[in-house]
Amino acid sequence: MKNLLTDIAGVRVGHAENAKVGSGTTAIIFDSPAIAAIDVRGGGPGTREGSLLDLASTQERVDAIALSGGSAFGIEAGGGVQAWLAEQGRGLNIRGAVIPLVPGAIMFDLLNGGDKNWGRFAPYRDLGYEAAVAAGHDYAEGSVGAGLGATTATFKGGLGSASAVLDNGIKVAAIMVVNAVGSVTVGEGPWFWAAPFEENGEFGGHGLPPKFTPDMLAMRIKGGPAAAARENTTIGAVVTDAALTKPQAKRLAMIAHTGFARAIYPVHAPTDGDVLFAAATGEKSIEPLVGLTELGTVAANVVARAIARGVYSATALPFPGAQPAWKDRFGA
Template structure:
């Protein structure tokens, strides 16, 4: 176990990014089509092909998931992932037609200082293709892929991953793009709110502060008092090797929102 999404057999992850644009894309590729469902809580979602994930609809399985920066422009990343899969002959078959199924979601990173004057077409389709082509079992964390342009109220955001095994041997893993409206640290740091869940010193082993001051507990909002709730998004994917129906996957997605 590497504490990564790819601890689930048959899952590969690839990143691509554009430093000038300060944004990027992450592709999660399934070696075999996977049962999938979605739960959306945000009031301003940016998603692609999620109607297919409704439990009432026909398509049961997906070939890949595209996560991207770029707000609505980043939805083009799914087309790039789809193009790569089509080259591999992957997809949902309707007689002689083959259509790769690639749902996706985006984060809002358009105000992070990168050069977004990309001309007529955004770079995200090409970024999606590159991410899919690079997918493997080892992948970077932090300011890469869909997390390249992510921010929080106090520190740079990014992409993270974790995995675990239940007492009866079922593996569960997650990958998250953290572009949160709030702060991941207690005050200005160096303590992380997630310290109780730290594994192997991944946050520096600092734990929580010995005491909490009013300043540490004060709300910190990205962009300050004039910020819009549309300036943040946190998206991700949970994968398990448990055998689930589409309806059960939907319930798992709902439960995962609590985490």
Template sequence: MKNLLTDISGVRVGHAHDAAIASGVTAIIFDTPAVASIDVRGGGPGTRDDAMLKPESTVEAIDAIALSGGSALGLDAAGGIQAWLAEQGRGLRIREAVIPIVPGAICFDLLNGGNKAWGRFPPYRDLGYAAACAAGGDFALGSVGAGLGATTANFKGGLGSASAQTESGVTVAALAVVNAVGSVTVGDGPWFWAAPFETANEFGGRGLPPSFTPDMLSARLKGGPAAASENTTLVVVVTDAILTKAQAKRLAMIAHTGMARAIYPVHATTDGDVVYAAATGKTPIDPRFGLTELGMVAANTVARAIARGVHSATALPFLGALPAWGDRFG
């Protein structure tokens, strides 16, 4: 176990980003189509093909997921990933037509100091293609891919991942792009809200503070009262369990609990928080107790992935950029 999303066999992850624009793309590639669904809880989401993932919709499985910066302009990233998949002959076949199925979601990173004057066409389609080309079993965390330009209320955000197994041996893993309006730390200290779920000091081993002060529990919001839709945490949960689309939807819903355990506050009007849940269909589970246990472990894994994203991040090299957690406490 590498404590990464790619601990699920048949899943690969790739990043592509541009340091000058301080934004990027992360591609999650499934070697064979995966059953998937989505649950959106934020008030300002930006998604592509989310209706297709509803349990009542016809398409049963997907080939990849695109996560991107760039706000709505970043939705082009999925097209680049589709182009790479089409070159591999991958996609839904309807007679002679082959259509790669790539839902996607974006976060807002357009005000982080990078140069967004990219001309007529945003770079996200090309970044999506490059991310798919780079997909493999190992991938970096922190200020990379879709997490390059991410920020939180008080520290640099980033991309994190974690994995775990249920007592019955089902594997579940999460990848998170942390660009939240709220804070992932308790106040401005070194403690992560996700501390109770930490494994092997994976985000510093600081635990929780000995007591909570009113200041720690006060709101820390990115941009203050005038904050626009500058936020969003994107999560992908993948398991090797055998699930239906309806069960994948329930897994995504339960996994949102991990956001609430790791971000304060969460699911705000200016967040676009989304969880994708996908299943590669290897291990059968009980449809009631087994799915509930899987959701519990998935939620804990999401919380850990979010904390790891901030813990691993590095500050952007721009005047006034937020410090990284490691700059203060590493």
């Protein structure tokens, strides 16, 4: 176990970034189509193929998931991932027509200091293609891929991962892009709200403060009271090797979304676009009631850990006035 999404067999992850723009894309590639669902709880989401994952829709499996910066421009990243899959002959076959299915979600990183004057077309389709080409079993965390331009209310945001194994051998893992309107740290840190779920000092081992003060519990939001809509979002995916139906994957996404609330304060705000995908590769059977509940419980913990790791692993962008990283203040 590497504490990565790729601890789930048949899953690969790749990043692509544009340092000048200060933004990037992450591709999650399934070696075989995976059952997938989505749960949206933020007030300003941006998604691609979200309706495909609705329980009323016929199609159950997807070939990949695209996560991207760029706000609405970043939705094109899914087209780049789709283009790479098409080159591999991957996709839904309809009487000889092959159509790769790539849902996606985007987050707002247009005000982080990068040069967004990219001309007629945004770079995200090309970044999506590059991320798919780069997909493998090892990948970096922090200010990489879709997490390159991420920020939070207090420290630089980023991309984080975590994984776990249940007692029955079923695995679950998460990858999260943390660009929240709220804070991932208690007050000004160094403590993370997700501290009760930390394993092996994966985000510093500071635990929780010995005492909570009113200042620690005060609301800290990005941009202050004048924060504009759609400037924030935490997006990601939780993947398991359990055999789930599409409704069960939806339930997993709903339970795992609890991890947002365990790691971000406040969360699911009108100016957030919080989106979580859930996917299942279908290798191991699971009891549909207690078993699924246990899987969701652990998945929520994994999501919370991945969110904390995204901020813990981040580095500041090299732009004037860029938001400092957690490690700039507290070290490793």
